[in-house]
Amino acid sequence: MRVRAAVLRESGREAPYAASRPIDVTTLELDPPGPGELLVRVRAAGLCHSDLSVINGSRRRPLPMALGHEAAGEVVEAGAGSGFEPGDHVVLAFVPSCGDCERCVAGRPALCGPGAAANGQGALLGGGMRWRADDGSRPYHHLGVSAFAEHIVVSARSAVKVDADLPFEIAALFGCAVLTGAGAALHSARIQAGESVAVLGLGGVGLAALLMAKAAGASTLVAVDVVEHKRELAARLGATHTVAGGPEAVERIREITGGGAEKVIDTTGVAPVLRQAYDATRSGGTTVTVGLPDPEAQLSLPALSLVAEEKTLRGSYLGSCVPRRDVPRFIELYRSGALPVDALLSHRLTLDEINEGFDRLADGTAVRQVVVL
Ligand SMILES: NC(=O)c1ccc[n+]([C@@H]2O[C@H](COP(=O)([O-])OP(=O)(O)OC[C@H]3O[C@@H](n4cnc5c(N)ncnc54)[C@H](O)[C@@H]3O)[C@@H](O)[C@H]2O)c1
Ligand SMILES: [Zn+2]
Ligand SMILES: [Zn+2]
Known part of the structure; x- marks a missing residue:
């Protein structure tokens, strides 16, 4: 045809x-x-x-x-x-x-x-x-x-x-932004009620992660982006704090969370921002990244910190989802008003x-x- x-x-x-x-x-x-x-x-x-x-x-x-x-x-x-x-x-x-x-x-x-x-x-x-x-x-x-x-x-x-x-224009979002972002918060970061969370990058994927972090009961929820109107939207969607993107964001997140967030999710696709996400993660905490940087981009980390601070660094593809299980579940959360x-x-x-x-x-x-x- x-x-x-x-x-x-x-x-x-x-x-x-x-x-x-x-x-x-x-x-x-x-x-x-x-x-x-x-x-x-x-x-x-x-x-x-x-x-x-x-x-x-x-x-x-x-x-x-x-x-x-x-x-x-x-x-x-x-x-x-x-x-x-x-x-x-x-x-x-x-x-x-x-x-x-x-x-x-x-x-x-x-x-x-x-x-x-x-x-x-x-x-x-x-x-x-x-x-x-x-x-x-x-x-x-x-x-x-x-x-x-x-x-x-x-x-x-x-x-x-x-x-x-379900309206098609809403349904479509579940295929990538929601599976990826909400899945990263739920399956990869495994956010627990009461935890502090920071999300870097507030596009479709980052905001879906932020919504799931909120639904999972994150207490302090820091939203970071270089674009002001996206930070304002994140605040309306439940972020407790917003921070302008840039190298200074690490110190701001550490101040707000008293030493770093327990879970930090990077959705920018920018390797230096992934390093910021790692630095803004509290000892014992987890950094999750879903961003897809240029294949040539490298990430360097202070190797000792991974051990001595017991940090975890996790990649998350498709939010580590099982689409046939998670699309219907996430749609139910949308219908209930939680997402x-x-x-x-x-x-x-x-x-x-x-x-x-x-x-x-x-x-x-x-x-x-x-x-x-
Ligand atoms: N892992 C996966 O399965 C998967 C799936 C879909 C998308 N992705 C990737 O996830 C990323 C996000 O996708 P999207 O569609 O939401 O993109 P987007 O462009 O809508 O969002 C990215 C956001 O990052 C922000 N940003 C850029 N530099 C920043 C900085 N220095 N500090 C803070 N924020 C900064 C941008 O302003 C933008 O709001 C992309 O890299 C995309 O390729 C991965
Ligand atoms: Zn996509
Ligand atoms: Zn297979």
Whole structure:
């Protein structure tokens, strides 16, 4: 079928993207779904910094690529053995999990070996690409999703069924920002009631972490960002203190928490800020990072402190979530009012406005924007 999709042909073009237009909204041919695959009509797709990192070249992916990885939509056609029906509403997770590899069997589907391999190749879990351009080339899939398109073919292993009454623009956020941020707070930081917590970076992922920290009962909750309106939003969402981002943030967090926060979550994707997060962590505490820095970036730490201060440093991919378990749980928390993720949604846009949307993400104007399709 013929589908309008947002294709990145070249990375590293100069911002503003409204002028350089790295993303081309074009018509592609989409193959039908194979066994275990779904044809999904995308209804909402979120703009994440991980998309921006492919656009600006700090995260290198095979190109051309039909971009986007945070989406919700409706199943139009279900391949044999997919376990879904036409009409099902789905949220897509950005790691397909095969269910059979050693990491999946160990309960760590975010680390699925075949899923990571397919994502690295820009292919679907079942192998190969389903997109075809009019010049005969085969654009790659972004993280098994390619969210910025009217219709997509995905592995059923990327999809989680959700209730049909959840608005698509809210549902989409669960696919990346909420799984990643809330999961980092719950599964990776394991925040306990009464603990002190600091969150560095208040984009979609950081604010989702902040909301889960609040829901988990963090007592002192410090929100750090370089952008003032994001700190103000964090305060409205329950942060007890806000701190301007920068090297001085470490001392401020230590003052507020009386020697460092017990749990510090870095969502900036900036390696020196991860070091600040580590320095702002109290002895015996845990630093969690979800940010995806440039692959060349290195982190250096005072090695003794890890031992003598019994600190823990943890990476968190997909919030260490099990999407089929956690998407429904997090949606229940949203419905109960404990996780008001609708507050993250700052802009709605059309597919044709996508370059302008990435300018707003890059310059800090937007929190989470959703393309409504
Ligand atoms: N681990 C995962 O599974 C996973 C999933 C999704 C996104 N990510 C990564 O998480 C990061 C956050 O994603 P996002 O979509 O929320 O991005 P975002 O751009 O919306 O948010 C990042 C925030 O960090 C802030 N920031 C930048 N420099 C700072 C500094 N020095 N001090 C304090 N704050 C600073 C920015 O102002 C911004 O608000 C990105 O690196 C993204 O690639 C990781
Ligand atoms: Zn993302
Ligand atoms: Zn697997």
